[in-house]
Amino acid sequence: MQQPTDIYSRLLVAFGPQGWWPADTPFEVIVGAVLTQNTNWRNVEKAIANLKSAGVLTPSTLWQLSATELAELIRPSGYFRIKAQRLRNVVEYLMQRHSGSTDTMFSMDSNQLRRELLAINGVGPETADSILLYAGNQPHFVVDAYTQRVVQRHGWVAQGATYEATQRFFTAKLDTDVSCFNEFHALIVKLAKVHCRKAPLCQGCPLESVLPPEGPRGLV
DNA sequence: GACCAGGCACATC
DNA sequence: GATGTGCATGGT
Numbered sequence: 001m002q003q004p005t006d007i008y009s010r011l012l013v014a015f016g017p018q019g020w021w022p023a024d025t026p027f028e029v030i031v032g033a034v035l036t037q038n039t040n041w042r043n044v045e046k047a048i049a050n051l052k053s054a055g056v057l058t059p060s061t062l063w064q065l066s067a068t069e070l071a072e073l074i075r076p077s078g079y080f081r082i083k084a085q086r087l088r089n090v091v092e093y094l095m096q097r098h099s100g101s102t103d104t105m106f107s108m109d110s111n112q113l114r115r116e117l118l119a120i121n122g123v124g125p126e127t128a129d130s131i132l133l134y135a136g137n138q139p140h141f142v143v144d145a146y147t148q149r150v151v152q153r154h155g156w157v158a159q160g161a162t163y164e165a166t167q168r169f170f171t172a173k174l175d176t177d178v179s180c181f182n183e184f185h186a187l188i189v190k191l192a193k194v195h196c197r198k199a200p201l202c203q204g205c206p207l208e209s210v211l212p213p214e215g216p217r218g219l220v
Numbered sequence: 221g222a223c224c225a226g227g228c229a230c231a232t233c
Numbered sequence: 234g235a236t237g238t239g240c241a242t243g244g245t
Contacts, residue, residue: 020226033226040225043243078225078242086228124228144226189226 002154004173008180011187015194018186021134026102028057029135030094033127034086035077046076059100063091086122093120106136114140125163133185139178141170142185146192 023029028048035044050073051057056065065073071084097116098105105113110132117128125143132140143166151157157169174180 036225037227038225038240039227039242040244043225046243076242079227079240080242082228082240122228126227130226142226146226185226192226 004156004170004184008174008184008187011191012183015187015190017183018190020182020186021130023135025057026106026135027059027094030090030102030131031057031062031087033130033134034090034122035074035083037079037083037086037127039078043077047074050074050076059091059094059102062087063095063100082122089120089122093117102135106138110136110138110140113138125167129167133178133181137178139176139181141167141174141181143167143170144185144189147185147188150188150191 021029021032023032031051032044032048035047048057051062054073056062056070056073062070067081067084067088070087071080074080074083074087077083093116094100094102094105113136114128114132117123117131118125123131129140129142132138133142143163148161148163148166151166151169152159152161157166161169170181170184174184
């Protein structure tokens with residue numbers, strides 16, 4: 001039976017490093033992590049470009065905006081009213097708990113930070129772990145819907161396994177390596193994009209042995 | 221025009 | 234505890 005380390009190697013050879021997360025600052029990663037919730041990354045890029053143009057892509061400048069002003073800037077990313085409030089919740093935490101410094105925030109114990117992030121309205125496990133891994137370089141494996149499908153179809157975790165159960169599986173099977181965690185999640189997203197249900201697996205595809213058995217929602 | 225995209229909170233049962 | 238629903242834009 002294939003192991004996560006085998007799959008990781010195959011994906012890395014097939015696709016190469018994905019270079020996540022595309023951002024200039026840790027704060028930009030944090031903003032992107034909220035904006036990308038259930039949203040295509042292309043639309044997130046437009047919203048982030050708006051924030052950059054407006055000169056508000058820092059904790060202190062973003063904090064000056066009203067929810068309405070912020071919502072208008074992030075409109076292209078969808079769910080703009082609720083995301084504006086979620087972003088404000090995160091920035092409020094950053095300003096009040098860490099004086100607006102991401103360096104200060106990431107200097108604390110990452111497990112404690114994760115608990116505090118999860119207590120923010122608008123930050124669930126995937127967003128929290130994305131912030132920890134991609135903004136803070138902390139070894140927290142990010143589990144998304146694709147990852148759940150892959151690991152459940154391989155039988156690595158039970159059907160209906162929780163986020164934390166799947167995360168524990170990867171954490172137990174892989175070396176604690178930020179770059180591996182970083183690339184693995186990004187490669188699974190890449191795999192999902194390449195082998196979507198509109199582009200079924202080609203014959204002799206080098207990734208054939210990577211993919212789990214096809215299920216009702218497609219290959220990945 | 222349907223379906224999907226790098227989720228989460230909340231209501232209801 | 235499990236399931237359903239609202240949130241909303243832009244690309245395919």
